[in-house]
Amino acid sequence: MPPRIGGPYSAGGEGALEHPVNEESAYRVTYDSKANQRHALAYHLSQWWRWLFAWVVFGLIVTGLAGLLLSMGSFIRYPIGKLWQFAAAFGFALVLVALLEYLRKSATAADFLIGKSWTCRLTPEHWVYEGDDGVTTHIPWKIMTIEYESKDAWILSYGASV
Amino acid sequence: MDPLLRGQRLTIYRKPMQDAGLEEEFLTRVSRA
Numbered sequence: 001m002p003p004r005i006g007g008p009y010s011a012g013g014e015g016a017l018e019h020p021v022n023e024e025s026a027y028r029v030t031y032d033s034k035a036n037q038r039h040a041l042a043y044h045l046s047q048w049w050r051w052l053f054a055w056v057v058f059g060l061i062v063t064g065l066a067g068l069l070l071s072m073g074s075f076i077r078y079p080i081g082k083l084w085q086f087a088a089a090f091g092f093a094l095v096l097v098a099l100l101e102y103l104r105k106s107a108t109a110a111d112f113l114i115g116k117s118w119t120c121r122l123t124p125e126h127w128v129y130e131g132d133d134g135v136t137t138h139i140p141w142k143i144m145t146i147e148y149e150s151k152d153a154w155i156l157s158y159g160a161s162v
Numbered sequence: 163m164d165p166l167l168r169g170q171r172l173t174i175y176r177k178p179m180q181d182a183g184l185e186e187e188f189l190t191r192v193s194r195a
Contacts, residue, residue, distance in 0.1 A: 027182035141191045159170040
């Protein structure tokens, strides 16, 4: 059964009735995993200064712990030179793997939506999307704000963030 | 659309909107931070 394109039976409150469907402003969207991945990567790259800050803080903590370890090592006269090099390499690899895994999960978090489609619509008052299950969501223009844009997508916020 | 985004946020694809010739209208209506 093809999805309904709006209509007076759509849920969504008064807005749906005040602004009947304009078929010309409706379009179909299918979940695009590749576009999501490119968009997520572009978003994280745009946040490079946050990564840099986290990296500096992490470095300071590791340096402090290393200093503590070295002072303890000199106290107990334990040869930790090689151990320190190993620990540094291991720590760096651990952070790198964690970072790559974070990026991978972030980029594929919505992949359970593969194969899903929505009908989207622009009305004078709302941006509307309707899933194939018939649930329709109306978001008023006046509370929508573009937070980030890439060549693939926008991240929009609407209302209060939790 | 990405329901896993935190808070009341979502991802909207540009290409389908561009293909429908609605991108300009969308950008006119939505505010940009």
